[in-house]
Amino acid sequence: MKVVLLPPVPALLPEYASLADPVASLRTAIIEAVSDLRVTEIWASDGLARRVGAWAAKYGAQSGPDAILLLANGSARRSEKAPGHLDDRAQACDAAVERDLRAGDADALAATDQSLATDLLADLTQLQRLAGMGRAAEADLRYAADPYGVQYWVAILDW
Amino acid sequence: MTLKLGRHAFPDDATLMMAIVNRTPDSFYDKGATWVEEKAFERVARVVEQGAEIVDIGGIKAAPGVEISVAEEIERVGSFVGRVRSDFPGVVISVDTWRAEVARAVCAEGADLINDAWGGADPELVHAAAEAGAAIVCTHTGGAQVRTRPHRREYDDVMVAAIADTTAYAERALAAGVARDSIVIDPAHDFGKNTFQSLETTRRLEEMVATGWPVLVSLSNKDFVGEALDRPVGDRLVGTLAATAVSALKGARIYRVHEVVETRQVVDMVNTIAGRRLPARAIRGLA
Numbered sequence: 001m002k003v004v005l006l007p008p009v010p011a012l013l014p015e016y017a018s019l020a021d022p023v024a025s026l027r028t029a030i031i032e033a034v035s036d037l038r039v040t041e042i043w044a045s046d047g048l049a050r051r052v053g054a055w056a057a058k059y060g061a062q063s064g065p066d067a068i069l070l071l072a073n074g075s076a077r078r079s080e081k082a083p084g085h086l087d088d089r090a091q092a093c094d095a096a097v098e099r100d101l102r103a104g105d106a107d108a109l110a111a112t113d114q115s116l117a118t119d120l121l122a123d124l125t126q127l128q129r130l131a132g133m134g135r136a137a138e139a140d141l142r143y144a145a146d147p148y149g150v151q152y153w154v155a156i157l158d159w
Numbered sequence: 160m161t162l163k164l165g166r167h168a169f170p171d172d173a174t175l176m177m178a179i180v181n182r183t184p185d186s187f188y189d190k191g192a193t194w195v196e197e198k199a200f201e202r203v204a205r206v207v208e209q210g211a212e213i214v215d216i217g218g219i220k221a222a223p224g225v226e227i228s229v230a231e232e233i234e235r236v237g238s239f240v241g242r243v244r245s246d247f248p249g250v251v252i253s254v255d256t257w258r259a260e261v262a263r264a265v266c267a268e269g270a271d272l273i274n275d276a277w278g279g280a281d282p283e284l285v286h287a288a289a290e291a292g293a294a295i296v297c298t299h300t301g302g303a304q305v306r307t308r309p310h311r312r313e314y315d316d317v318m319v320a321a322i323a324d325t326t327a328y329a330e331r332a333l334a335a336g337v338a339r340d341s342i343v344i345d346p347a348h349d350f351g352k353n354t355f356q357s358l359e360t361t362r363r364l365e366e367m368v369a370t371g372w373p374v375l376v377s378l379s380n381k382d383f384v385g386e387a388l389d390r391p392v393g394d395r396l397v398g399t400l401a402a403t404a405v406s407a408l409k410g411a412r413i414y415r416v417h418e419v420v421e422t423r424q425v426v427d428m429v430n431t432i433a434g435r436r437l438p439a440r441a442i443r444g445l446a
Contacts, residue, residue: 009445009446010444010445011441011442011445011446016441016445017437018437018438018439018440018441019436019437019438019439019440020439020440022440022441022442022445023442076446083444083446147446148442148446149446150446
């Protein structure tokens with residue numbers, strides 16, 4: 001089974017399109033990540049995140065390995081210009097999640113401190129659904145950046 | 160409707176800036192600042208860099224004054240058009256003239272568009288445009304004589320008159336062979352109109368847009384702006400931009416302007432508010 005982790009960024013949606021795409025590289029990374037996978041499920045924490053998942057699913061393939069889209073992002077408090085302003089705990093929290101993503105450690109991801117995540121305006125609730133899945137055979141972190149003070153990742157975990 | 164202006168074509172949601180370039184010693188706003196050819200050429204280079212899609216080159220000021228012969232008008236604008244054509248192939252060249260002989264001469268030099276501010280006073284003009292494959296601007300002057308100011312002119316309904324005259328002119332251009340997508344109409348603020356009539360024309364511009372012909376507005380620093388706000392020439396930019404905003408909301412396509420950058424921002428902002436244009440780059444609240 002594959003899980004594609006991507007951030008629920010509203011700027012990806014066509015209803016929020018601009019003349020110049022503010023999230024062009026993120027968009028490219030997501031489209032490339034899903035392009036040869038068949039999306040069977042979308043794990044999202046709210047309706048807006050689900051819409052972003054549905055948008056990404058349109059770029060999936062008709063056939064191919066099945067994949068779950070898991071909508072999640074790190075802290076939105078990574079800088080003074082960030083949506084949630086600066087929180088000094090943001091960097092460490094995001095770094096821990098990113099380390100577990102690189103390692104494909106599903107149980108560690110599932111055990112992320114949700115209370116801290118809430119404080120940091122991170123959307124990590126769906127990681128809890130990875131509990132009990134152990135370590136992924138492959139973990140491919142395709143994109144990691146915080147262009148607007150929000151930590152984004154695009155990663156493919158494969159069991 | 161897609162707009163074809165001589166060598167250039169524009170999609171139907173494009174708004175266009177037409178920058179005024181005077182080859183005159185006595186125009187009201189710049190008072191001869193670009194009378195010297197090099198100054199006019201510098202003005203072209205500047206407005207092109209500012210993003211103007213069209214330059215409107217004129218050899219005779221609109222207001223009454225010394226009579227300028229056909230030969231003199233061609234002398235002022237003819238070779239200048241050729242020079243602009245060769246140095247700025249990407250810009251639409253409009254020439255502000257009512258005379259067919261001048262139109263023929265400038266089209267031979269590379270003009271794309273004939274901007275007839277005087278409502279078809281020369282009946283040959285449409286044929287000159289058609290022969291050259293040029294576009295034409297059909298204005299409303301209420302039958303005013305060329306280079307005259309309005310004096311106690313009234314209309315039963317100024318917008319009805321403007322629509323009737325400009326669309327009749329457009330049909331005449333079409334019949335003469337000008338392409339349908341190369342005809343623009345212009346209510347011509349201040350021409351044959353007092354300030355109240357120009358204000359009403361602005362207020363009801365959507366009626367003209369509803370005809371389906373693309374609408375050009377020429378508002379820049381005009382007397383109706385000055386009289387509305389009691390501001391002299393040189394202090395009318397804010398009023399001009401307010402009139403521009405109203406015209407943009409009502410759907411004008413082409414804006415004949417002295418100030419390109421300011422007008423472009425106003426037109427883009429209004430069309431973005433109206434939902435006809437996407438924001439340049441929106442991330443606030445969406446990251």
